[in-house]
Amino acid sequence: MNSSLAAVMLIIERYRAEATKYGTSGIVAMNRKVAIGSCRKYVEERWLPQALDFFREFPALGAVFDDKVFMKKLMSGKTLGLDDVPDDQFVAGTPNDWH
Secondary structure, rough: OOHHHHHHHHHHHHHHHHHHOOOOOOOOOOEEEEEEEHHHHHHHHHHHHHHHHHHHHOOHHHHOOOOOOHHHOOOOOOOOOOHHOOOOOOEEHHHHHHO
């Protein structure tokens, strides 16, 4: 398991335990991954594979994706491009993609 993911999961577990202890919601809002490159190909080839590998660890930890279509693509083992990733998961591409 990615050591940074393991560390985050421990923090979330502690947060949820404390929330339960005080009778509040244990919902955690996670941040989004962001990548900006000089060209789309660079982002897809150099950044996206590592970002997707990070997210592939989540199901083993009990995390649930609301987007079942994306989850199926993610876990398929196939090479994915930026067009395969829902807009609410990553902000990735070139500056020209965002205007």
